């Protein structure tokens with residue numbers, strides 16, 4: 001019997017775990033190395049005072065079809081949120097999506113939606129690289145006016161990506177617009193019962209994972225070495241800028257993609273509040289023109305009884321990248337105080353900071369990759385060129401596919417196929 005080929009996967013985020021699982025199923029001997037004390041990376045949770053604090057990714061969509069398959073396989077319940085209404089903060093009020101912009105803006109936005117067809121799949125941004133010709137903010141300002149750009153495109157981008165929409169490629173914008181228009185109900189929010197940690201934990205239960213194992217040095221070649229240990233191949237599933245630090249001999253193509261990847265920073269700040277003070281609004285977008293500090297906030301009571309204890313529930317507040325950077329070296333207590341002050345300004349359901357209790361926070365130096373104008377082409381070139389798999393070193397992660405957990409997971413699946421093809425050919 002021939003010995004199984006050995007593969008190391010560096011990083012136990014959802015992309016690395018998915019890739020590792022698929023590689024193990026394909027018959028390889030896989031070891032996952034993770035620097036933190038828990039798996040999941042930006043898709044993870046912490047349980048405190050009976051509350052589940054989802055530290056990074058907070059909710060999932062019904063059109064995460066690949067993720068749903070694993071949940072079904074592992075017996076993880078895929079639950080709908082109890083309520084789904086969105087709000088947008090504008091001049092002291094939280095308005096519904098349909099009321100936040102005027103009639104003319106609505107007509108112009110609808111026309112743009114109708115003309116955005118057959119552009120490519122949002123969960124594979126390579127397909128959208130041909131539209132990588134402008135940035136979303138400027139394009140929409142010209143086509144639909146400033147109001148749509150500020151209160152829709154920029155507000156959406158800030159809430160979910162923590163940076164402005166002038167750093168989002170037109171290709172990414174087209175992909176999401178087509179999907180919203182076509183998949184409508186597919187965007188209904190869901191969660192995995194037990195919190196975001198459920199799926200990463202289920203993967204880890206089936207894999208050989210070394211926790212608290214920060215990898216310091218990887219060298220590619222016929223045999224790859226990971227901190228001195230030899231493998232037939234390695235999948236670097238860590239954030240691009242971290243990969244850059246420990247991967248010692250990248251090829252030119254590999255170096256180019258690692259240098260091109262940029263991230264927005266954020267902090268997820270959780271407050272404990274009276275459930276009765278919050279209406280059934282799930283998520284509030286806070287446009288940058290209304291706050292340069294808070295990008296959006298999420299009413300965790302939408303996740304049901306598991307998230308309500310003694311009449312209290314959580315609100316998760318996300319910060320814009322520059323503000324998060326400003327607070328990166330500030331003590332937690334001061335961060336809570338500063339964010340509370342801004343929160344009562346952009347959340348009309350609270351009048352005073354005394355109504356809000358500091359609960360927990362998580363800092364994310366690499367919260368979201370930026371799919372900026374020009375990046376989609378660079379990523380496509382890398383994926384289809386010589387870089388992926390050169391020196392038996394492969395890369396995976398959201399930054400190589402599309403935003404959010406489903407983008408990261410699908411990238412893991414795709415890379416597992418590439419590794420398999422190369423190693424078994």
Ligand SMILES: Cc1cc2nc3c(=O)[nH]c(=O)nc-3n(C[C@H](O)[C@H](O)[C@H](O)COP(=O)(O)OP(=O)(O)OC[C@H]3O[C@@H](n4cnc5c(N)ncnc54)[C@H](O)[C@@H]3O)c2cc1C
Pocket residue numbers: 010011012013014015016033034035036039040041042043055056057058059060213214215216237238239242243246266267268318364366367368396397398399403404405406408
């Ligand atoms: C605040 C916030 C809110 C979000 N909200 C949503 C949401 O609601 N829905 C959604 O779908 N997505 C959301 N996202 C995005 C989503 O979480 C990410 O796109 C996805 O989880 C990225 O997965 P990944 O595997 O590519 O990267 P990561 O999860 O970052 O995984 C990389 C892993 O590599 C590890 N690592 C790094 N360096 C080393 C090293 N030297 N040695 C060993 N291990 C290393 C890291 O510790 C990490 O575990 C959110 C993200 C944030 C930060």
